[in-house]
Amino acid sequence: MAEFKHKDIIALRDLTKEEMELLLSTAESMREINSRDIKKVPTLRGKTIINLFYEASTRTRTSFEIAGKRLSADTVNIAPSNSSATKGETLADTALNLLAMKPDIIVMRHAVSGSHYFLSAKMPGCSIINAGDGTHEHPSQGLLDMLTIKDRFGRLDGLKVAIVGDITHSRVARSDIQGLTKMGSSVYLAGPPTMMPPGAERLGNVTVCATMREAVQDADVVIMLRIQQERQGKTLMPNAREYSRYFGLNPLNLKLAKPDAMVMHPGPINRGVEMSSYVVDGSQSHILKQVENGVAVRMAMLYHVCGGELE
Amino acid sequence: MANEKTVIMDNSGIKRAITRISHEILERNKGLTDVVLIGIRSGGAFLAEEIGRVTEVIEGVKAPVGAVDITLYRDDVSGQLPHQAVGKTAIPFSLEGKRVVLVDDVLYTGRTIRAAMDAMMDHGRPACIQLAVLIDRGHRELPIRADFVGRNVPTSIKENVAVRFDDENLPIEVVLEK
Numbered sequence: 001m002a003e004f005k006h007k008d009i010i011a012l013r014d015l016t017k018e019e020m021e022l023l024l025s026t027a028e029s030m031r032e033i034n035s036r037d038i039k040k041v042p043t044l045r046g047k048t049i050i051n052l053f054y055e056a057s058t059r060t061r062t063s064f065e066i067a068g069k070r071l072s073a074d075t076v077n078i079a080p081s082n083s084s085a086t087k088g089e090t091l092a093d094t095a096l097n098l099l100a101m102k103p104d105i106i107v108m109r110h111a112v113s114g115s116h117y118f119l120s121a122k123m124p125g126c127s128i129i130n131a132g133d134g135t136h137e138h139p140s141q142g143l144l145d146m147l148t149i150k151d152r153f154g155r156l157d158g159l160k161v162a163i164v165g166d167i168t169h170s171r172v173a174r175s176d177i178q179g180l181t182k183m184g185s186s187v188y189l190a191g192p193p194t195m196m197p198p199g200a201e202r203l204g205n206v207t208v209c210a211t212m213r214e215a216v217q218d219a220d221v222v223i224m225l226r227i228q229q230e231r232q233g234k235t236l237m238p239n240a241r242e243y244s245r246y247f248g249l250n251p252l253n254l255k256l257a258k259p260d261a262m263v264m265h266p267g268p269i270n271r272g273v274e275m276s277s278y279v280v281d282g283s284q285s286h287i288l289k290q291v292e293n294g295v296a297v298r299m300a301m302l303y304h305v306c307g308g309e310l311e
Numbered sequence: 312m313a314n315e316k317t318v319i320m321d322n323s324g325i326k327r328a329i330t331r332i333s334h335e336i337l338e339r340n341k342g343l344t345d346v347v348l349i350g351i352r353s354g355g356a357f358l359a360e361e362i363g364r365v366t367e368v369i370e371g372v373k374a375p376v377g378a379v380d381i382t383l384y385r386d387d388v389s390g391q392l393p394h395q396a397v398g399k400t401a402i403p404f405s406l407e408g409k410r411v412v413l414v415d416d417v418l419y420t421g422r423t424i425r426a427a428m429d430a431m432m433d434h435g436r437p438a439c440i441q442l443a444v445l446i447d448r449g450h451r452e453l454p455i456r457a458d459f460v461g462r463n464v465p466t467s468i469k470e471n472v473a474v475r476f477d478d479e480n481l482p483i484e485v486v487l488e489k
Contacts, residue, residue, distance in 0.1 A: 022396050029380065029397040038433045041383040071383075303383075303397065 004304040008128040010116040011137040012178035020179060024147050026300035027293070033070060034295055044073035044306060047104040051077045052094075053131065054110045059267055059291060060131050060140065064107045067298035073104075091115060095122040105305060107131050113171075127305035135169050141266050142175025144297040146183065148290045149221055152262050157184025162215040162257070164247055165225030165274055166195040166236075172266045173225060174203070181205040190215035191225075191247060194236040212247050219257040223264045224249050224274045240273045250276040254284065262286045319464060319472075320485035325445065328461035329358070329482075332443050333365040335459050340410055343374045345438065347409045351427050352380045352398045354416030357480040358445060362414060377402035384426035400430070407435035412459075416474040418444040421455035446485055448472045 002018035012020065033041055049068040053061050061077065068075040080086060089097075091110070098106065105127045108116060113134030120128045132138040150156055161180055167173050167189050177187050181204035189200055190209040201208045209215040216222055227243065237243045249263065263275075263284045271277050279285060320328070340346050343366060350359025356378035363376040380398035413427055428440060443459035448466040464487070466472060471488040 025396040029399045032400050033383075036433060037435070041433070042429070043383040043385075300397075 004307055007305065008116070008120050008130075009139055009301050009305060010120065010128060010130045010133075012139045012142050012175050012182075013137065015139075015182075017182045020143065020146070020182065023143055023297070023300050023304060024150060026303060027143070027147055027296040030296040030299040030303075031293075033299070034292075039070050040072060041070065042072045043303060044068070044071040044104075047071075047073040047306060048102070049073045049075045049105045049107060049302065050098060050103045051075060051131075052098070052106055052108040053078070054080050054108070055132065057109055057131070059294070060109065060138075063291070063294040064129075064131060064140075064298050064302075067295050067302055068105075070295070071299055071302055073302065076103075091119065092122060095119050099123050099126060105129060105302060108133075110134070129301055129305060132171055134171065135174070136171055137175045137178070138171040138266075139175050139179075140294065140298050140301060141172045142179040143301070144290055144294045145172075145176055145223065145264060145266075146179050147293045147297055148264060148286050149180075149185075149262070151289070151293070152286065153220065156180060159185045159220040160188065160218060161185050161221040161223065162188045162190065162219040163223045163225065164190045164212055164215055164249065166227055167191045167200060167225070168195045168197045169228045170225045173223075176223060177203045177206055185221075188215040188219065192237060192243070212253065213256060216249075216253055216256045219261055221262050221264065222249060222254070222257055223266075226266065226268065227270055227273055240270070244273050248272075248274055248276065249279050251278050251282070254279055260284075264290055267291070315489040317487045317489075318484050319487045320446070320462060322483055325461070325474075325482045325485065328445060329361050330365055332445075332459045332461060333362050333369060336362070336412055336441075336443065337366060337370060339441070339458070340412075343370050343372050345408065345410050346412060347375045347377065347404065347406065348412050348414055349377045349379055349402065349427075349431065351413065351415045351423060352378055354474050354476065355414045357476055358416055358443075358474075358482065359412075359414040360480070361482065362412075362443065375404050377404070379427055379430050381423055381426040381430055384429045386422055386426065402434050405435045406431060406437045409435075409437050411437040411440045412443055413440060414443045416445050417472050418442070418447045418455075418457050418460075419450055419472075421451045421453035424455050425453050445474060445482075446472055 002022050004022050065075050107129045109131040110133050113136035116128050116130045116133055130139055163173050180187055187206045188209050190212045265287050348359040348363050350356030359376050367373045378401045380400050382397045441458040444457045445461040447460045447463045474485050475483045477483050
């Protein structure tokens, strides 16, 4: 099997199919720990992980924190409201100051796309894991989506995956596209033209659909994206009700997909906007399974960036 | 360096050793009551399955068989975590109050066994842990000894002892590589 020799995990674009398979395989093994009475192994004892979140997050930060603790690492959370960033410190200075405290891994979320590459260059001895950067990538979400789909179908190749919503602002969509197309899935994108980036069809084995119907038709998997009201201007959609009518998932248009199709959402959900409550809580929804898999996937990521000598 | 290989135990030798170990396990534990067999991946897991089959033939009851992957419990983690994937630990039953027989193919420094015992403790508090190995090659670095041994093979540290398995995970032979 492949070996994992990267210092950082910043984007699924940087990983090969074999490396992603390795991460998923390790994640499957990590799941066993999460079902024990004693949910802890001593693997990363003595390692220090700093969770540096410049953007709000509950799910991802908690998930990374639990993942680190279950591997016995010491995890420290830094949030913008109580960090020096509010006092005007630059990311470069923050990096140098954190480096002086000798962390082994920094898990960062930042509003600027690509900021992790900058951080990585400033911190040679420390692994950087991307927990979401601007509109670029969110690799742990991409991997946990892949694991959740693999659990359901036993494979990723040959599946039709529809991704619906605000593609332009979605780092989840970009990681999903990178990961899923490398694994052999066919990805169909749908969303209002104002939320579809130019050149989306060049992201890989991707088809840009004019309507939601076209994307969802006969799909094995439907991934609904959150409307990111904090990231977009007011002009991208007239109002939530109109968006919901054309690009919301409800029991009626879900019938277009395959009968056993699975529904996913990276959360947090705007109930009644991108998905009706009936679908969110329905039998085809795998949303909580995604959250559960998130801890195992993040344990695998933390484990593999700590591995041995680097290339 | 020449890679010299000597077969030190053939297929029938392994079978006889496993049969004897199985009888010894039954004798020591007065049957299979509360006995569970846990193999250490990968070789030990296959041998635990074998011992499970043989003891079932002798006693007419089947002891639960599990497998443990010790990667996450290794003591050489800080510098050298392996890049490879972590194998699956499959212990679908509680070890609370059980008589655990740990099974490994080759006993060497004892560090693997130390890691496996730590892993066992995270799955409950066993009544006791016994150790069965096919080959004991010496050179212990920890105070650990086996309760059931297929064969003692004196080796040099430069040599390597490997148990080879076929595609169906049945043991073929034990080779000594110089």
